[in-house]
Amino acid sequence: MSARDRILAKLKAAPLLPKPEPDVAAWFAAHRPVESAAEKMARFRQHIEFAHAEVHAVTPASWLAKLREVLAARQIDKLLVAEGTAHGEAALDELPRQGIECPTYELPIEAWKTEMFTAIPASLTAARAAIAETGTLILWPDAAEPRLMSLVPPVHIVLLDAGKIYNTFYEATQAEGWKDGLPTNALLISGPSKTADIQVTLAYGAHGPKELIVLLMGDAQ
Amino acid sequence: MNAQPIHFKPAEGFRDRAKAVVDNPFLRQSFRGAMDFLMTKRAGQFPDAEELESLRTLGEQIRQYNLGKLPELLLRLEENLTRNGIQVHWAETPDEANAIILGLCQSRRAKLMVKGKSMVSEEIELNHAAEAAGIGALESDMGEYIVQLAGEKPSHIIMPAIHKTKEEIAALFHEKVPGVDYTDNVDALIQIGRKVLRQKFLEADIGLSGVNFAIAETGTLCLVENEGNGRMCTTTPPVHIAITGIEKIVEKLEHIPPLLSLLTRSATGQNISTYFNMISSPRQPGEKDGPSEVHLVLLDNGRSQAYADEQLRKTLQCIRCGACMNHCPVYTRIGGHAYGTTYPGPIGKIISPHMLGLEATSTMATASSLCGACGEVCPVKIPIPDLLMRLREEAFSKPHANPSMVGQGAAYSRLMTSVWRGWAAVYRSPFLYGIATWLGSRFAWLVPARQGAWTSVRVPLKPASKRLRDMLKERG
Numbered sequence: 001m002s003a004r005d006r007i008l009a010k011l012k013a014a015p016l017l018p019k020p021e022p023d024v025a026a027w028f029a030a031h032r033p034v035e036s037a038a039e040k041m042a043r044f045r046q047h048i049e050f051a052h053a054e055v056h057a058v059t060p061a062s063w064l065a066k067l068r069e070v071l072a073a074r075q076i077d078k079l080l081v082a083e084g085t086a087h088g089e090a091a092l093d094e095l096p097r098q099g100i101e102c103p104t105y106e107l108p109i110e111a112w113k114t115e116m117f118t119a120i121p122a123s124l125t126a127a128r129a130a131i132a133e134t135g136t137l138i139l140w141p142d143a144a145e146p147r148l149m150s151l152v153p154p155v156h157i158v159l160l161d162a163g164k165i166y167n168t169f170y171e172a173t174q175a176e177g178w179k180d181g182l183p184t185n186a187l188l189i190s191g192p193s194k195t196a197d198i199q200v201t202l203a204y205g206a207h208g209p210k211e212l213i214v215l216l217m218g219d220a221q
Numbered sequence: 222m223n224a225q226p227i228h229f230k231p232a233e234g235f236r237d238r239a240k241a242v243v244d245n246p247f248l249r250q251s252f253r254g255a256m257d258f259l260m261t262k263r264a265g266q267f268p269d270a271e272e273l274e275s276l277r278t279l280g281e282q283i284r285q286y287n288l289g290k291l292p293e294l295l296l297r298l299e300e301n302l303t304r305n306g307i308q309v310h311w312a313e314t315p316d317e318a319n320a321i322i323l324g325l326c327q328s329r330r331a332k333l334m335v336k337g338k339s340m341v342s343e344e345i346e347l348n349h350a351a352e353a354a355g356i357g358a359l360e361s362d363m364g365e366y367i368v369q370l371a372g373e374k375p376s377h378i379i380m381p382a383i384h385k386t387k388e389e390i391a392a393l394f395h396e397k398v399p400g401v402d403y404t405d406n407v408d409a410l411i412q413i414g415r416k417v418l419r420q421k422f423l424e425a426d427i428g429l430s431g432v433n434f435a436i437a438e439t440g441t442l443c444l445v446e447n448e449g450n451g452r453m454c455t456t457t458p459p460v461h462i463a464i465t466g467i468e469k470i471v472e473k474l475e476h477i478p479p480l481l482s483l484l485t486r487s488a489t490g491q492n493i494s495t496y497f498n499m500i501s502s503p504r505q506p507g508e509k510d511g512p513s514e515v516h517l518v519l520l521d522n523g524r525s526q527a528y529a530d531e532q533l534r535k536t537l538q539c540i541r542c543g544a545c546m547n548h549c550p551v552y553t554r555i556g557g558h559a560y561g562t563t564y565p566g567p568i569g570k571i572i573s574p575h576m577l578g579l580e581a582t583s584t585m586a587t588a589s590s591l592c593g594a595c596g597e598v599c600p601v602k603i604p605i606p607d608l609l610m611r612l613r614e615e616a617f618s619k620p621h622a623n624p625s626m627v628g629q630g631a632a633y634s635r636l637m638t639s640v641w642r643g644w645a646a647v648y649r650s651p652f653l654y655g656i657a658t659w660l661g662s663r664f665a666w667l668v669p670a671r672q673g674a675w676t677s678v679r680v681p682l683k684p685a686s687k688r689l690r691d692m693l694k695e696r697g
Contacts (some may be wrong), residue, residue, distance in 0.1 A: 143507040
């Protein structure tokens with residue numbers, strides 16, 4: 001008998017003791033209020049800023065200028081962008097003219113791992129959605145915008161559509177039907193990388209980005 | 222690295238280890254300070270008592286519902302992970318788990334494995350087994366990295382290096398990391414760790430991680446972390462191996478949001494961790510990063526023994542937040558190492574006997590004042606004090622046929638049992654009680670002045686010279 005069969009046999013020999021299915025939907029309905037878009041935006045901002053992220057309100061017309069400003073403030077002249085995404089292409093059109101080099105994630109990581117780890121100071125990705133309750137960005141990395149873009153560069157800049165902020169993680173998974181198809185990797189990101197492992201003293205930039213900057217895209221004003 | 226083999230005999234030497242910590246004011250301050258901090262942070266996350274209570278009830282229901290279907294869910298998880306391209310392995314014992322993981326490493330000629338934080342990998346002593354097989358196993362969680370550099374073991378399941386001061390860590394880095402000057406600036410120390418470990422993420426052949434939750438319906442592995450090393454381990458090396466206990470499974474994705482909320486708020490008082498990493502497959506065609514192979518090792522190691530008994534099964538509800546140790550007056554005073562087991566504190570006391578047998582762990586359940594704090598804060602309402610009482614009974618009762626635990630009766634003593642029987646008889650009979658207290662009041666001078674541990678910090682116990690009943694009689 002294999003280990004699998006032995007373990008399953010032991011478990012199946014035990015009394016089953018079935019329990020009623022918990023009503024998760026009812027709990028959230030009773031404990032989490034429905035909020036307006038403005039309330040959700042404010043709560044999202046409050047929580048992610050508390051977690052040490054920087055948030056800038058931008059519009060479709062102003063976000064590239066804000067992006068340049070954010071980079072200039074840190075004297076960064078190189079930004080990893082995703083080719084084939086609307087925001088990536090917009091950055092590619094605009095930034096190189098302004099003297100900011102824009103490498104793209106064209107090749108599989110094996111071809112340029114060392115460069116990614118040592119020579120990319122910042123990256124730009126989009127967030128798929130966000131969560132107000134915890135100040136959380138939702139990313140579904142894909143072929144155009146791979147997983148390491150939001151992890152390896154020391155500065156991670158994220159573009160978020162303010163209309164895509166859900167109240168709770170539960171609401172996001174329900175509204176978007178996550179159970180019917182998850183990507184290779186789905187991520188919740190709620191601030192820059194951090195640790196309190198030395199004497200419970202908080203330090204940022206443990207292994208991932210040291211800075212997380214959110215460009216919160218609202219309607220044109 | 223220099224992982225020490227641990228010979229699991231926690232029953233031996235527990236008192237000496239505990240005493241050594243109690244006598245060390247620096248260690249006591251480390252634990253006291255950290256536990257006070259974590260308790261305050263947790264309390265800040267649950268300002269609404271009704272919300273906390275109903276969420277704990279929901280958490281308990283979710284865990285019990287899923288445990289009630291465990292065999293079926295394991296098969297569904299296996300089916301869906303396999304469909305997604307994640308290979309599933311089963312291990313009944315730590316040795317089997319190590320053999321599977323090291324076999325995967327060897328067939329890929331791996332030299333270096335980077336590890337995200339995994340208590341199950343500590344449970345199976347993977348670092349030691351890897352070293353013996355000539356494979357480097359490097360911890361990448363900052364706390365685990367520090368503990369490994371020092372040749373020690375984690376003293377807390379969430380904060381592994383909580384027993385060390387920053388000065389000790391500064392000296393350790395200065396001594397063990399080439400080219401590092403002494404600094405006790407915490408930011409600088411973390412940046413040293415970051416630099417060393419980033420190089421290792423680049424070089425590693427294997428990334429190893431634990432699993433916080435596995436979702437059966439979608440075939441997904443979920444990891445909770447703040448540092449990003451878990452994401453590094455599961456994304457950068459060409460092969461990712463995850464290991465988890467068979468109990469950490471939920472049927473549905475909708476079970477995750479309540480459990481995640483309970484976990485991070487109870488553990489570190491964060492409303493959510495920095496990263497929540499959900500992995501459902503290896504790298505797909507066209508994708509440019511992520512491991513090309515993902516494996517999951519499902520470990521039993523005594524969990525099926527706990528599963529077989531309705532009361533003991535509640536042990537498996539645990540989501541490993543560590544709140545029970547943060548709130549435990551015993552843990553706070555003696556720290557994690559005194560227990561001698563992978564899992565310290567209240568959860569360690571109730572899970573370790575299933576992993577190591579009661580013979581090796583019989584004193585653990587007695588290292589409790591039964592104050593009940595652990596049960597009160599448990600986010601999934603494990604009745605830890607009740608389970609401690611049950612384990613005491615299992616350990617100290619007379620060995621019998623068909624025991625529900627390995628090592629049942631291991632601490633049985635005929636003398637102790639007779640003493641308690643006598644005690645019970647005296648307290649049940651007013652006549653015998655009268656004789657006993659009369660003898661006590663007459664022969665109080667015979668009571669020794671030294672009464673073991675009691676008199677080490679207290680005045681000796683002595684029967685009163687006059688009994689209560691005599692005093693009442695005198696009053697009329």
